[in-house]
Amino acid sequence: MEEQAKCEEKKIGVIETWLRKHRLLFQGATRHPLILSIRDGSINIASFKSWLAQDYLFVRAFVPFVASVLIKAWKESDESGDMEVILGGVASLEDELSWFKRESSKWGISLSEVVPQQANKKYCGLLESLMSPDVEYTVAITAFWVIEAVYQESFAHCIGEGSKTPQELKETCERWGNEAFAKYCQSLQNIANRRLQNASDEELKKAEVMFLNVLEYEVDFWNMSRGNV
Numbered sequence: 001m002e003e004q005a006k007c008e009e010k011k012i013g014v015i016e017t018w019l020r021k022h023r024l025l026f027q028g029a030t031r032h033p034l035i036l037s038i039r040d041g042s043i044n045i046a047s048f049k050s051w052l053a054q055d056y057l058f059v060r061a062f063v064p065f066v067a068s069v070l071i072k073a074w075k076e077s078d079e080s081g082d083m084e085v086i087l088g089g090v091a092s093l094e095d096e097l098s099w100f101k102r103e104s105s106k107w108g109i110s111l112s113e114v115v116p117q118q119a120n121k122k123y124c125g126l127l128e129s130l131m132s133p134d135v136e137y138t139v140a141i142t143a144f145w146v147i148e149a150v151y152q153e154s155f156a157h158c159i160g161e162g163s164k165t166p167q168e169l170k171e172t173c174e175r176w177g178n179e180a181f182a183k184y185c186q187s188l189q190n191i192a193n194r195r196l197q198n199a200s201d202e203e204l205k206k207a208e209v210m211f212l213n214v215l216e217y218e219v220d221f222w223n224m225s226r227g228n229v
């Protein structure tokens, strides 16, 4: 148990070990040029609008995925508190979808006409595959955590010290960059860490591969809108 042995030695979680081991890949997803362009104010508004429209479709597919993680927690979790954290996530997605509708209308985007692009379809396909009952709770909660963590880290960077984010994009960045969302991501990370700590070698490997897959899909997702210049 290579990862677990490393963690026990230094008393850090499996996720912290992965974040150190795959630091550049994590940075690639959380410091993407699209995010950097929001932070430095050079963002092309067409790129932002394209991201907004595509992300609305993604979030619609994310809802049943999170619901499937809730079912896995109910069936497989060793801690009853997991369900409350995930249920909170499901509940906040209702507000998120309403926000997407409001924000899109502000930008003149007609959501009913948005066609999913290839990278979005591929990512939604990954979410769907994770909904299978054959996918272990540990793997699914790891994917859930990293999906949320990428947005939290990315958008927090846009409102951090020295940022020149345009005023009209600040609300978007606050949505995922705020303190409460950071705490929620930490709760997900704690659940994933606890599961990974007790996982078999095989499960641990599957979860690490999933962590890397999600980072790759996130980069592809950002790239999709960057092309829109």
Ligand SMILES: Cc1ncc(CN)c(N)n1
Residues within 6 Å of the ligand: 055, 058, 059, 062, 147, 148, 150, 151, 218, 221
């Ligand atoms: C592509 C993507 N990744 C993550 C999130 C955060 N739920 C999102 N809205 N969209």
